[in-house]
Amino acid sequence: MSTPQIDATIAALRELLGDRLSTGDSVLDQHSHDEAYTTPARPDAVAFPETTEEVSAILRTCAQHKCPVIPYGIGSSLEGHVVPLHGGITIDTSRMNTVLEIHESDLDAVVEPGVTRTQLNDALRATGLMFTVDPGADATLGGMAATRASGTNTVRYGTMADNVLALEVVLPDGQIIHTGSRARKSSTGYDLTHLFVGSEGTLGIITKLTVKLYGQPEKIAAATCAFPDIASAVDTVILAIQMGLPMARIELLDEVQMRGMNIYNPDLQLPEAPHLFLEFHGTEAGVEEQVESFGEIAREHGGSDFQWATRTEDRNRLWQARHNAYYAGKALRKGCEGVVTDCCVPISALADCIAETKGLIAASGLIAPLVGHVGDGNFHLLILIDPADPSEAERAKALAAEVNELSLKFGGTVSGEHGVGLGKRKYLPQEHGAAYALMGTLKKAIDPDNIMNPGKLVTLN
Template sequence: MNRSDAIEKAIAKLTPYFADRLSRNRTVCELHAHGEGFSEQHPPHAVVFAETTQDVSFALKICNDLGVPVIAFGAGTSLEGQINAVSGGISIDLSRMNKVLEVNAGDMDCRVQAGVTRQELNVYLRDEGLFFPVDPGGEATIGGMCATRASGTGAVRYGTIRENVLGLTVVLADGRIMRTGRRVRKSATGYDLVHLMIGSEGTLGIITEVQVRLHGVPETMAAAVCQFESLADCVQTAVQVMQMSVPIGRMELLDDVQMDACIQYSKLDGYRPVPTMFFEFQGGPEAVKEQVETVEAIVADNKGSAFQWSTRADERSALWKARHAVYWACLAYRPGHIGISTDAIVPISALTEMILGAKEDILASGIVAPIVGHIGDGNFHTVMLVPSGGDWAERAHALDQKLVARALALGGSASGEHGIGMAKMKCMSSEHDAVSLDVMRAIKKTLDPNNILNPGKLLPAVA
């Protein structure tokens, strides 16, 4: 049976079970053809809207028997082509799996379905004095954040999604349901299957439930903005803050171009288009006071401006809303252009060399590419703004490869949080040796022998 016939047969078997929760509507399929990153659209043949783990299990059993590709879809916010249906098949939309299943306030953990967004969870928790800290921006689902090993502005203090997950429910390729991990903070029993699944981008199984760690809402929070004349001084400030082990809540860098875009888009009155740091200090009043004094001294040593403070909740929210809106600010900065977003990460000690080198690469390319970064953990992003015609997209991808090569040469990684998807598969052979890639392929073959789970992603084909 050829693939086209197999897909039609799978759809025929899925239709009675899902009924009006299965759609072949062209618009619906196109909405599931891509994430937020720039890439070609690859729509699935059909979309099924799952509401339970059993729904996902039923769909995978049928698709596995027929060899039909399956792509998990959360909120569509991925940036490296993770959810594109490159081989067609069935998209399983998990957005209706949006229930908070249990909250264990005394143990500071909870269990959610994969389609719950971080914003929804934090609204649900607001009366508990607890919050979920992983904040990649956008309306990302927690299941999707696990699949792509998300990070974000809070990682410098609270860690990435990897450090904040205790357990998972995962549906394997053949429909079997695996529950792995416990509610305890550590365990020394068996292989670490929880973290095998985190970052697997839907290629080893589909995550349907997540047990996450929660944190207490800090007693005191204060945000500050500091500006610099020199990008080198700005980056060096971040490096020294980390080397001094200041337990800062959030620390974000925006270069002069990114700050110019944000000033115009988010109406950040009173700021100049120069390299800028956003800080957030968290903790008890005395702890915050000590953090502030230490960071102010570091800033002064690096010729930074005095802090501009935002202590009210609405002011802090507006400041971080502007930070999260950098992608849209970039698109508004060059109307009619497309934005190709990328990221890389290096050890803290190499950060100044990396950022200054990246700035040189960008200027040499002739591409407008603002720099913004979760600078406290060595991660930074560029949004390459190019016209839609000519060879600009190819030039942008060449710049991306140059930035990644620079990061790898400094002991870094091709991605700190966006993941691999389709767009960065070429980087895998540069970052991982042949034996590592062979082991990854062996794991994939064992768990998904028919290669139905998100084929064409993450692992490059054998040369």
Template sequence: MNTITPRPVDAVIAAVREFLGDRLSTAQAVREQHSRGEDQTPPTLPDAVAFVESTEEVSRILALCHQHGVPVVAFGAGTSLEGHVNPVRRGISLDLSRMNKVLEVNAEDMDCLIEPGVTRQQLNEFLRDQGMFFPVDPGSHCTIGGMCATRASGTNAVRYGTIRENVLGLEVVLADGRVIRTGGRARKASNGYDLTRLFIGSEGTLGVITKVRLRLHGIPEAMSAAVCQFPDLAAAVNTTILTMQSGIPVARIELLDADQMEACIKYSKLEGFRPAPTLFLEFHGTEAGVKEQAEAVEAIASDLGGEGFAWATDAEARNKLWKARHDAYWAAVNFIPGLRGITTDVCVPISRLADAIVGAKEDAIASGLTTCIVGHVGDGNFHQVILFDPNDPAGLDRAWELDRKIVARGLALGGTCSGEHGVGLGKREFLEEEHGAEALAVMRGIKQSFDPKGILNPGKLFRN
């Protein structure tokens, strides 16, 4: 008689269903939803999706998966661009989106404790009436747990820092189900290893984040947004460099090249702008300080050929401008009907920014591929959306070839392959070149000590 040997994952699914009930799903549609993020890696269906609502549930699931050697991939909003949530070895997709409570806010100390499924938008809506806000703004509707896992930053990082600088502590469930707490409410400490920073950017390969303690900031007295357009890409980039070198405390300074600007004009219905290299800026401070900052940047821009410098303090105008910036990725991938896109994430020292961006655009033109550049240029970070025809058998390969060339240029200029998107599947091939074989061996050793069975988000960061 033929017998079917039960798979380890089947034992886990049966055990988890006992305490999750219908929050453990094996439905095809649910599994497809959790098979990938917003990247172009081939999707992989998990065996099941677990919708957890507490640290205890996460701990029980990880203990079971550790016991049976079943892979676990943490899932938040699915907005990642480097394949982080793709369950390449199947197993359990651990959906944390229902863990979305703001647990406490300490207004006097300007910190809060949240669950990982809370989004930036949700948190700031909760905080608005208390005169505080959380500034890290990646520009997408992502969860803060996912932002921690990928070491996200975004448009405000030039003034307020990245997620790394704004996390005070974490609660983390380890691979075997143990729960640890790192950091605390004190603004500084000098005791033991900094485990908080170790988990920030670990992409779910060392543990699953179940609580986050964040540093908050006061809402500025005044804010103003400004736009300036330039005759060429170099002039816009050099305006950024001089602004930063002059010590002007801009809150945001974002670059859109001519192609990206044309895409945004069409997609976001921006009126009164030309498809030309453009800087979007925002200034925070007192009424007098904001005015002074804007005038100082305007003087620099004018010297470099900037035109139409206009700034406004009303919230409606600012929101419309930044809504268009936040939709830049969608504008780019819809720029030419039928095309899809992959995204670079190079970050270089600010003094080398012109070489990196102008060179990357020249590489794109030489390749014959259309690209849209948008960047958090105040900290040297830019994204180049490379558009390709999915019906062309060689289309995606040509796009990846251009991506490698852009990354190689960034590394040669003293930069990094990923300023804020993380590594996932998309950037693994660059790690050894950037960090060296010995550093990579140390990273593997850390992974082995935290996750000896290799169940946590396998295949990410490292090829095996």
């Protein structure tokens, strides 16, 4: 953008928002990056709207001046989604954080985009209901929808794509549209709701969401179980799924990650071997039956060192340790930074894909603990590097690239969870073929001036 363009945009937005438009250095720095290992880039200003109408007015102004717009939730994304490559205006939705409606009988809630997952569950505490999508960070629901987030509960309750019923979206020209409804299904028209879920801020800004809720189970049991190798753990999961065991969570942690878990969580102290972290939901009798069946399957595949947790505090301690896996991994190397990547393959290919990944890690000479949502065929690497050694960063990025290529070789996707952002856009033509060009056509139709998060997800000619 030219300086006169950005000056005119900022002047118009300051008249609209007053001191809720910031050009302060600390605010610009905060909004220059997310959790990815990417080069920061500062926006020209950050807007803090409080209503849908203000978001609409901001976008109309930016469209008039062809000024880039970057939606921002809490900055917890992992592929550079919110980095303002071309400057412009970052729209921070953190002040739009009201739980608007809870419909207990219909098992849904209507929320603003800045509501976090823990905030919604706190609001639901007295209702006996819960919102189930749980990425490791306490992310905003708007950001979670935009990146099609998932988490440890996905194997039973699904991703954000499965749990968003309806959206309110402001388009690049400022038009406000509503997609979907509170009905549980519809046979009318294009599925626009799921066009915007996963669009990573490249088509519009989500200003309201209607999400599914679930009843809190009568009984919950969690456990950890060690295995002699990754293949045995994965084979256990495959057989359990084939038998129809309704597992709520089933997480894989390799022996390297378990070493970090024990360092970071001194009260954990589990064997440094591949582990499954599990959770079962249901009735008292149903959970006992599930636990017994899974135990038999695991023992057939060499599972040992079962540790069961039924008390709430014990379960919370276990899953808090799992959600802190990033920091536990970093505990393996003092002063390190982490390059993260993920991929997802058919579950039948998971053990072989991980085995080849382990070979790539060994060849790189780097430390890279592995965790995975094994019930979905999704795993993550945290590649540890010395931030003062540029060669390590290059080796880490090369390793991440090799893992992405490996996922495609096994018939999978370069991201099951983190999304595309900056880090994985180059793989999309290979993964999607001619369908990738159709994504560009849709982008151009909705955002002809390419002001929405330009440089992400799709490339416009």
